[in-house]
Amino acid sequence: MSVVIVHRNPLEPFPYHRWLHDYEGPVVILAARDRFEPFGERIPEGNLGYTHLELFDHDDEVAGRVAHLAAEYGATHLIGEHEADVLRVAELREELGLPGPRPADVLPFRDKALMKEHAARAGVEVAPHTVPKTGEDVLDFAGVHGFPLVFKNRAGFNSIGLRILRDQDALTDFIAEAYGSPRDDLLLEAYVPGRMCHVDGLVVNGEMVLAWPSQYQYELASFGTDPGSRVDLALDPGDPLTGRLLELTERTLAALRGPGGGPRDHAFHAEIFHTPDDRLVLCEIACRSGGGKIREVFHTLFGVNLAESSIRAQLGLPLPDLERAVRPGKRPVPARMAGQVLMMKRPGLIRALPDVPGEPWVEHFWLFAQPGQVVPPASGSADFLTVVVASAPTRAECERRLRSLGARLEEQVLIEAVPS
Template sequence: MSLLILHRNPLEPFPYDRWLSGYEGDVVILAARDRIEAAGEEVPAGALGRARLEVLDDFHDEALVARRALELAAEHGVRDLIAHHEADVLLAATLRERLGLPGSWSADVLPFRDKALMKQRAMLGGIEVAPHAVPRTRADASEFAARHGFPLVLKDRAGYNSIGLRIMRDAGELEDGLAAAYGAGSPRDDLLIEAYVPGRMCHVDGLVVDGRTVLVWASQYQYDLASYGTDPGARVDLTLDPGDPLTGRLTELTDRILAALRSPGGRLRDHAFHAEIFHTPDDRLVLCEIACRTGGGKVRELLEVAFGLNIGEYATRAHLGLPMPALEPTLRGGPRPEPARMAGQVLLMKRPGLVRAVPEVPTEPWVERFWLYARPGEVIPPAAGSADFLTVTIASAPSRAECERRLRSLGARLEEQTRIETGQTVEVL
């Protein structure tokens, strides 16, 4: 019995030795070199704790990853396969299907990866989404703009981390976006255009075990995800208080979204989820998208501070049928847990230039975790996505209001202590 892990992430946030406590089989990790090195980590040689580690230079070549995964599956007698990154969940499902392995197969995962199918299923379930279309040509996109006006959003149907997402606010930006998207004019069906939804983006994260949602909580970004390349300031993300009227509305809506996207009798029974939902100025909740994996960035660690368990670890253990002690009362039929305290994170994004100074490690007792992804003297590129951070700090507090006050004060200090000199030749580290 062996487990194969497709790993397109840094290594530090995924301590598989601890997560797999009690698993008696062999473990093989097929990892992406660029994601490890981009986090400033050393690439281990051949092993990661108890696991055999194999590193690929090009994880973006899906055919190469699939071929090597199948070879490793045959070589090691793989009986389980998992993937935590959004770019790999459909490939993992396809490989399970080909090998006859337990867990979700491609038809189960596709509604969570194809944003057009996702919105179609959601609408059939009575869930509000933005007006949208799949524009095969520039003319299709221009016609949509004429009907719905500006702003508009153009993005990849299978995108993640806001990579490649364009917000087009007028006709000039529309023409620039369509010129970049369609080039010589060949039709394509991998894009989604949608009307812009105003308001604050909320995210709802949780865990499903044997088809039942056993953990769920709502948080709210205090910034625009898509501004990762232009926002030099501190970006705050916070859990919502139990008594906040939005909390129950968001979790109830997420239950409905999951029900709408799951197929009756499907194989998607044990998984984490990360939903992004707009709260509009006129108090509507509008689905942006949902994924059947944990939230990216430091959402796992943020919720670990709030709940005392890591959703990534528990999603892994649920898939393998391993004990999940912190959720035992809920698994026996009890209510879903509530957070022991509020938690939040303050982020600074990478921006291009020579790093002259970085923040000091915060010492406040309410600071739970701190990460720094650059050193003085380095020349760094711009942020490549909404999870390409310069620094991340996670803090806790008895209430959301106090947590936000702490994070904003800390964020201002981190901004002051950071100095990046622009105009330098940028080399990817």
């Protein structure tokens, strides 16, 4: 028994040595070199206690290195938890004859057009959308649905490349930029107003065994222009949206699972609009744990790390944290509320950053830069400058604490423009 893990994150949030302490075979990690320094980690040297750890610099190296490492260490499992790796790892499993989800299992979670097709067929509301091959197709859709319009990559993540076009001039410019020739990699959607909710949880043996909804108190797509603090907050068990969001997510998972029943063991992150007229509209869903610090918020709620549990389930290891959180016949509810407040990176020279918060209800605190550093703009919705995870007995108190911390973050962060 041995596992090869394709890793495209810093290592601090993924302590595999602790998560897999009872795994009896070799643990081999192939990690992206460029994921460390931007998140304040040193590039690893040596194996860090793993059987083997090596770094890759370019995506085209991954397939060959995985095949080599799988053969060298007799891999029985291949795992990749980052959105950019989910489909590729499934393809490699199929090529190497290893167990786990195949491309057909994960494609509905990666291709947003296919995802919406499956969901809509199951009665889950999605935004009007199309895959426009030409600029004329775009204009036809705009003529029917008007503005704003939303463009995203069919296989995108972290809001990278997402564009919201609000008028005809912006649309004309985008068509000139994007449609020099026919293409089919973009999804065009009608804009859905309302607040974005997200549901995070775990599927084990094909069943949604643990899940909970939260709500972004900001627009994800504003990551590049928002200089202030942003709050993301779990919903109360008694919130009228809580049960509806959980039910919609369960139906969506069933719709995407398909006749083959896969994938069987995975975390998930669903994003769902709650519209001003009280509709729930699926934005998208991924078959991996939520990015940013959603895993840490969820752990504060339930004592379960979704990435850890997902990986252990895929390897057939016991899930003691999950067993403590789930009682047969009862829907698990958090013992306390939790959320996060964050600030995005913005370009300039960092003069000052926040002090470590001393409140006892602060669960985690991170800084992803240091004074004197020149930082670029945020490259995606998880490119943070600082994040705090906090808890409270109630949602209202948790929100009060997070907003107070957010105001303090704003006061303590000082970034100056770099002279040109």
